[in-house]
Amino acid sequence: SKTYKIAIIPGDGTGPEVIKEGIKIIETAAKKNDFKLDFTDYDLGGQRYLKTGEILPESVIEEFKKFDAMYLGAIGHPDVKPGILEKGILLKLRFELDQYINLRPVKLYPNVETPLKDKKPEDIDMVIVRENTEGLYTGAGGFLKKDTPQEVAIQESINTRFGIERCIRYAFKLTQNRAKNNKLTLCGKTNVLTYASDLWQRTFNAVAKEYPQLKSDYVNVDATCMWFVKNPEWFDVVVTDNLFGDIITDLAAMIQGGMGVAAGGNINPEGVSMFEPMGGSAPKYTGLNIINPIASINAGAMMLEKIGESKAAKDIDNAVIKALESGKIKSMSAGKMGLSTTEVGDLIASFI
Amino acid sequence: SKTYKIAIIPGDGTGPEVIKEGIKIIETAAKKNDFKLDFTDYDLGGQRYLKTGEILPESVIEEFKKFDAMYLGAIGHPDVKPGILEKGILLKLRFELDQYINLRPVKLYPNVETPLKDKKPEDIDMVIVRENTEGLYTGAGGFLKKDTPQEVAIQESINTRFGIERCIRYAFKLTQNRAKNNKLTLCGKTNVLTYASDLWQRTFNAVAKEYPQLKSDYVNVDATCMWFVKNPEWFDVVVTDNLFGDIITDLAAMIQGGMGVAAGGNINPEGVSMFEPMGGSAPKYTGLNIINPIASINAGAMMLEKIGESKAAKDIDNAVIKALESGKIKSMSAGKMGLSTTEVGDLIASFI
Ligand SMILES: CC(C)[C@H](C(=O)O)[C@@H](O)C(=O)O
Ligand SMILES: CC(C)[C@H](C(=O)O)[C@@H](O)C(=O)O
Numbered sequence: 001s002k003t004y005k006i007a008i009i010p011g012d013g014t015g016p017e018v019i020k021e022g023i024k025i026i027e028t029a030a031k032k033n034d035f036k037l038d039f040t041d042y043d044l045g046g047q048r049y050l051k052t053g054e055i056l057p058e059s060v061i062e063e064f065k066k067f068d069a070m071y072l073g074a075i076g077h078p079d080v081k082p083g084i085l086e087k088g089i090l091l092k093l094r095f096e097l098d099q100y101i102n103l104r105p106v107k108l109y110p111n112v113e114t115p116l117k118d119k120k121p122e123d124i125d126m127v128i129v130r131e132n133t134e135g136l137y138t139g140a141g142g143f144l145k146k147d148t149p150q151e152v153a154i155q156e157s158i159n160t161r162f163g164i165e166r167c168i169r170y171a172f173k174l175t176q177n178r179a180k181n182n183k184l185t186l187c188g189k190t191n192v193l194t195y196a197s198d199l200w201q202r203t204f205n206a207v208a209k210e211y212p213q214l215k216s217d218y219v220n221v222d223a224t225c226m227w228f229v230k231n232p233e234w235f236d237v238v239v240t241d242n243l244f245g246d247i248i249t250d251l252a253a254m255i256q257g258g259m260g261v262a263a264g265g266n267i268n269p270e271g272v273s274m275f276e277p278m279g280g281s282a283p284k285y286t287g288l289n290i291i292n293p294i295a296s297i298n299a300g301a302m303m304l305e306k307i308g309e310s311k312a313a314k315d316i317d318n319a320v321i322k323a324l325e326s327g328k329i330k331s332m333s334a335g336k337m338g339l340s341t342t343e344v345g346d347l348i349a350s351f352i
Numbered sequence: 353s354k355t356y357k358i359a360i361i362p363g364d365g366t367g368p369e370v371i372k373e374g375i376k377i378i379e380t381a382a383k384k385n386d387f388k389l390d391f392t393d394y395d396l397g398g399q400r401y402l403k404t405g406e407i408l409p410e411s412v413i414e415e416f417k418k419f420d421a422m423y424l425g426a427i428g429h430p431d432v433k434p435g436i437l438e439k440g441i442l443l444k445l446r447f448e449l450d451q452y453i454n455l456r457p458v459k460l461y462p463n464v465e466t467p468l469k470d471k472k473p474e475d476i477d478m479v480i481v482r483e484n485t486e487g488l489y490t491g492a493g494g495f496l497k498k499d500t501p502q503e504v505a506i507q508e509s510i511n512t513r514f515g516i517e518r519c520i521r522y523a524f525k526l527t528q529n530r531a532k533n534n535k536l537t538l539c540g541k542t543n544v545l546t547y548a549s550d551l552w553q554r555t556f557n558a559v560a561k562e563y564p565q566l567k568s569d570y571v572n573v574d575a576t577c578m579w580f581v582k583n584p585e586w587f588d589v590v591v592t593d594n595l596f597g598d599i600i601t602d603l604a605a606m607i608q609g610g611m612g613v614a615a616g617g618n619i620n621p622e623g624v625s626m627f628e629p630m631g632g633s634a635p636k637y638t639g640l641n642i643i644n645p646i647a648s649i650n651a652g653a654m655m656l657e658k659i660g661e662s663k664a665a666k667d668i669d670n671a672v673i674k675a676l677e678s679g680k681i682k683s684m685s686a687g688k689m690g691l692s693t694t695e696v697g698d699l700i701a702s703f704i
Contacts (some may be wrong), residue, residue, distance in 0.1 A: 001381050005681075023560060082542040083542065083543050083544070083550075084548045086543040086544060087544075087546070091544070104623065113679040114469075115468055115469055116467055116468065116469065116581075117466075117467055117468065117469050117519050131571070136509070136544065136545060137544055139546065140677070141545075141546075141547040141548070142547060143547060143551070146463050146511070147554075149514065149638075150512075150513065150514070151512065152510065152511065152512050152513075152549065153510075153511045153512075153547040153548050153551035154508055154509065154510055154511070154547060155508070155509040155511075155545050155547045155548035155549075155550070156505055156506055156507070156508050156509070157488070157507040157509070158495075158504065159504065159505045159506070159507075160502075160503065160504050160505075161387075161500070161501055161502065161503035162502070165501075182526065183427075189595070189598075191434040191435050191438040192436040192438060192443070192488065192489055192595075192598075193493075193507050194435045194439070194491065194493075195493040195494060195505040195506060195507045196505050196506070196507035197495070197507075198356065198435075198505065199495070199503060200500075221598075221599055222599050222601075222602035222603075223602065225577060225599055225600075225602055225603040225604065225606070226485075226602050226603060226606040229468075229581060229606050230401035230606055232465050243541070243544075246544075246573075247573055247574050247577055247599060248577075249574075250574035250575065250582065251574075251577040251578060252576050252578055253578065253601070253660070254577070254578040254581050254582055255581065256601060258582070264372065275430055307420035331449060335373065341449050351618050
């Protein structure tokens with residue numbers, strides 16, 4: 001039986017707690033499907049940075065390249081200045097490992113409450129494909145006359161045809177393999193970002209020609225946010241740039257029931273990918289065994305899918321649905337589940 | 353009795369229809385409050401551009417400076433390439449007339465349906481202050497190696513301490529005059545836009561010191577979108593940059609019941625300001641007398657407030673509320689109101 005090498009980054013706050021349940025579940029699915037997982041722990045995050053001053057050594061990035069996948073809890077610490085851990089760990093990993101796709105399946109599970117009126121599981125079922133290595137996330141920019149009344153701050157969005165095209169191709173392929181409407185929507189702001197969004201639009205139109213059987217359309221980012229709330233059923237697959245992707249994936253997480261269920265992958269289709277729950281380190285819930293591990297478990301399923309164990313991924317997805325249908329989990333919010341973090345993990349494991 | 357000079361830009365599509373009702377209402381309020389409005393029509397928009405090739409002559413911009421306010425229907429035409437009318441008219445007016453504040457009151461009126469569960473009028477009541485002349489809207493950027501596989505598109509966000517500070521000051525003053533929580537929230541993305549959002553954050557912190565009696569906090573733009581949907585009651589006044597403002601004001605329009613009610617102002621506190629309904633030109637509803645004029649009427653009320661006729665503005669706001677409370681308007685959506693555009697205008701006029 002096959003063995004996969006998985007790098008684990010439990011990280012900060014509630015990260016270790018949710019990763020523990022995630023490991024429980026993917027181990028159970030691995031046993032059932034007759035493959036093995038070989039875990040290596042990496043201590044990275046705000047906690048470690050504050051203790052040692054070290055963020056992410058280059059040598060560790062090289063080590064990650066040898067794994068089949070990476071599994072992340074959460075990175076973030078209230079005592080660390082915004083930007084340091086993001087640029088030093090999260091964005092650094094995305095860029096250095098060329099994880100150029102940020103993949104966010106958005107699905108309303110049974111018995112999960114959405115803040116939207118009259119929307120059922122079949123209405124909220126889409127995938128967002130976010131470009132993950134360009135745009136406003138490159139860090140390009142600078143200050144002029146800093147700390148004077150004449151200060152100017154410039155932030156640059158850098159976009160390449162190469163980077164956009166590989167992302168759009170990925171999105172078209174994914175759309176082709178989805179059951180739903182087989183529609184790919186480009187989300188941008190062509191009427192204002194007449195350089196960045198224009199390149200996106202031209203690339204999208206060019207690649208669309210290779211998929212004449214698929215529908216494709218364009219929606220401005222402001223309108224996308226409106227329709228996510230009013231008519232989420234209009235969407236199947238959405239492709240967008242890094243910053244718009246950041247915004248619309250979080251909005252989408254909320255309409256699918258919040259951070260308790262939302263999972264994502266930072267994907268290098270030809271290399272090593274990293275999977276994570278979308279929630280942060282949630283300092284105030286840390287160590288209380290009350291955080292919802294479902295997002296982390298969903299991220300685990302995405303990881304198994306990526307390494308080629310689709311059957312095991314499907315088993316986890318089905319188990320999550322059965323656990324939710326059982327009605328035993330009262331809410332998706334930390335502290336209100338009616339069960340502990342560990343109990344939710346055990347419940348889901350029991351359905352595999 | 354005083355006379356105010358108002359420039360009217362009915363514009364494209366349903367613009368003229370909603371402006372007609374808006375004029376009906378502000379005229380009624382003017383009569384009641386004993387002042388006069390002197391209207392001058394300007395034919396600008398996509399229709400005119402397609403016919404004459406002319407977008408916005410410099411001489412017209414100079415004329416606008418002599419008015420007390422400007423009142424806009426809608427600009428936008430499906431046959432005009434995205435960016436032309438936006439850059440040529442809408443953004444040009446904002447920049448040339450230095451309308452550096454985009455003001456968006458967000459209020460759930462009685463009997464207006466929000467797509468959010470369990471939210472009442474008192475839960476959705478905030479004001480968004482969007483910087484309107486900088487950031488990613490400057491048009492700075494360019495292409496390299498256009499139309500080759502090596503193409504690069506750069507879009508620049510340019511932010512000045514001057515531009516940010518005047519916007520933040522405006523927002524603090526506005527917060528001080530609001531009844532609600534007296535809280536100002538800065539919306540940005542400090543953990544990624546470490547130049548642009550950093551300057552915003554530093555400026556915000558500096559000005560906040562002058563308002564020790566007001567609460568102030570910071571929320572990332574992605575989280576802002578989440579909380580707008582989940583906990584809109586947490587917000588009082590939100591201040592943000594041009595692009596984030598574009599996104600969150602549209603999301604906010606949806607939660608307050610859609611484009612039928614959402615109004616905004618492009619404000620130069622020391623000069624001439626322009627008021628408009630947030631909806632577009634709505635080509636498919638044009639000429640049918642079925643578009644909702646309430647947003648345009650609300651924009652008219654904002655205009656009267658700005659020129660100093662607060663009592664008349666309040667009269668209009670009360671009349672809108674009474675019209676909605678009457679239950680005679682069945683929906684806020686075009687074609688579903690149960691009344692025509694004209695009838696909604698008449699109904700509101702009857703309550704002044
Ligand atoms: C933590 C932050 C850098 C990150 C982002 O903005 O991409 C997060 O919000 C996400 O969406 O993964
Ligand atoms: C039409 C467009 C240029 C404009 C913007 O992006 O600012 C609009 O969406 C708005 O919010 O007023």
